[in-house]
Amino acid sequence: MTNVDVDLLIIGAGPTGLFATYYAGFRGLRVAVVDSLPELGGQITAMYPEKQILDVAGFPSVKGRDLVEGLVEQANSAKPEYLLGRSATTLETDDDGVTVGLDDGTTVRAGAVIISAGIGKFSPRPLPAGEDWVGRGLEFFVPSFAPYAGKDVVIVGGGDSAFDWALHLEPVARSVTLVHRRDSFRAHERTVEQVRASDVEIVTKAQVTALQGDPTVESVEITIGDDVTTRPCQAVVAALGFVADLGAIQSWGIEVSRRHVLVDSAMQTNLPRVFAAGDITEYPGKVRLIAVGFGEAATAVNNAAVAIDPSAHVFPGHSSDA
DSSP, X not given: OOEEEEEEEEEOOSHHHHHHHHHHHXXXXXXXXXXXXXXXXXXXXXXXXXXXXXXXXXXXXXXXXXXXXXXXXXXXXXXXXXXXXXXXXXXXEOSSOEEEEETTSOEEEEEEEEEOOTTOEEEEOOOGGGTTOBTTTEESOOSOSGGGTTOEEEEEOOXXXXXXXXXXXXXXXSEEEEEOSSSSOXXXXXXXXXXXXXXXXXXXXXXXXXXXXXXXXXXXXXXXXXXXXXXXXXXXXXXXXXXXXXXXXXXXXXXXXXXXXXXXXXXXXXSTTXXXXXXXXXXXXXXXXXXXXXXHHHHHHHHHHHHHOTTSOSOOOOGXXX
């Protein structure tokens, strides 16, 4: 068991949490960051590191992986203690601070906490025919395109991730087939049009009903009505969405609404010394964008700084004056 003592604990190492880490360092706070994932970057790292992101201020277009790398470099200026691959399970507040217990037995004592856990812990929706095939040709995320070079790839799903991955894998793979159970899609219309204009084959009103091969997948069965076809396939991507869960957060006494943490204009929850920022928060007029999360992170850190030291000021001055 380990005891960690810091001024500020940040729960969640996605873009919002990483920017909050930098800002905590700017405020001169000792900071620790905990995340259930083994890598920094949250959903971007896990789900779309190769995707171009178009709505981050100052970047007309930035690849997810590059955005995370820049945020990590910026956050490292705070010399944070990273506690990755661990989940926060308990939280207790008192007059002097907050005590958070992690699932590995670590106890973190902090003057304040910022929850920036995005949508919480998320797990992919399973492909019914894919049981026991994970790691044998079936994956739920595409963190890198290189492993798919020269392969016949089948992508299952009709949302943004399915179409994004189809579009990016098309020039890399030998063939890409997108299979969806309906003939309408949830993906952005522009992306759908780009995929339709590419060499990707779209098969609708269909399901992947079996994977075949030994030890890894070599072919798949696609069922359309009463017709079953078999086609070569060395990689299957099940992009069927994911299930989000706030997990232990819901047992901490924090006021939540529809899996989101309620905050006021200072990003403070109903618990003293406990703040939140990013997609996990809810308030009137909330907009869930990375750009919004950055602003909320700065607001949360500056107000947490006052909770930690009542003699401090909410506004720290501009970084250019430091």
